Amino acid sequence: MNDWNIQSRAHQCQACGKSYADKEPYHTLLFDEKKDYLRLDVCETCWKGQYSQGANERKGFISYWQGVYEAPPPAPPEAIKRETAETLLRKLIERNDPQFTAAAFILAVMLERKRLLKVKEQHQSEGRRVFIYEQPKTGDVFTIPDPQLQLDQLEEVQHDVAELLEHGLPGEAAPVPAALEPPASPPTVASPDHSAPPAVPAPAEPAAA
Numbered sequence: 001m002n003d004w005n006i007q008s009r010a011h012q013c014q015a016c017g018k019s020y021a022d023k024e025p026y027h028t029l030l031f032d033e034k035k036d037y038l039r040l041d042v043c044e045t046c047w048k049g050q051y052s053q054g055a056n057e058r059k060g061f062i063s064y065w066q067g068v069y070e071a072p073p074p075a076p077p078e079a080i081k082r083e084t085a086e087t088l089l090r091k092l093i094e095r096n097d098p099q100f101t102a103a104a105f106i107l108a109v110m111l112e113r114k115r116l117l118k119v120k121e122q123h124q125s126e127g128r129r130v131f132i133y134e135q136p137k138t139g140d141v142f143t144i145p146d147p148q149l150q151l152d153q154l155e156e157v158q159h160d161v162a163e164l165l166e167h168g169l170p171g172e173a174a175p176v177p178a179a180l181e182p183p184a185s186p187p188t189v190a191s192p193d194h195s196a197p198p199a200v201p202a203p204a205e206p207a208a209a
């Protein structure tokens, strides 16, 4: 089971292929496919006709919610350059490296506090808790395993996260990690988001209003 993944909101119904109009309601179904979580976004008609009848378990999906499709705005050029908690989290998930499991979890908690991610569901997978988060603006779904951090590990992970936010991922500029020597120039990372908190909050604290 690959607990880490990001799945984007589809731009058309994945049952009938019809493109979504802006503000059109859609239905997201999340299936546990043993190797991966599989997301399916379907339109109202397909939901009613094919998926809405019967219990979720019998239909095979583990989670379900309704959303409203928003046509993506043209991407502002500065959005690509800035390293934020969210862009870092996406990179960590893409790397799928167990050494970053704890850092990804802390980033997801930070983003949830800032209301940039919403917890949709908690799911048990092979004895582990997996959080299913949604980025409300883009509709992207992130699945993040709970690293079951102990209190005495928190400080180190928070330090790692702060380092990653400041300096980016190691070897980010080199797509093939073959070279033994470090890259000639450090990865280009713009200054951190000023709205980011100065320190990573501990996940146990209640959200600040």
Ligand SMILES: [Zn+2]
Pocket (backbone or CB within 6 Å): 013, 014, 015, 016, 017, 018, 042, 043, 044, 045, 046, 047
């Ligand atoms: Zn459809």
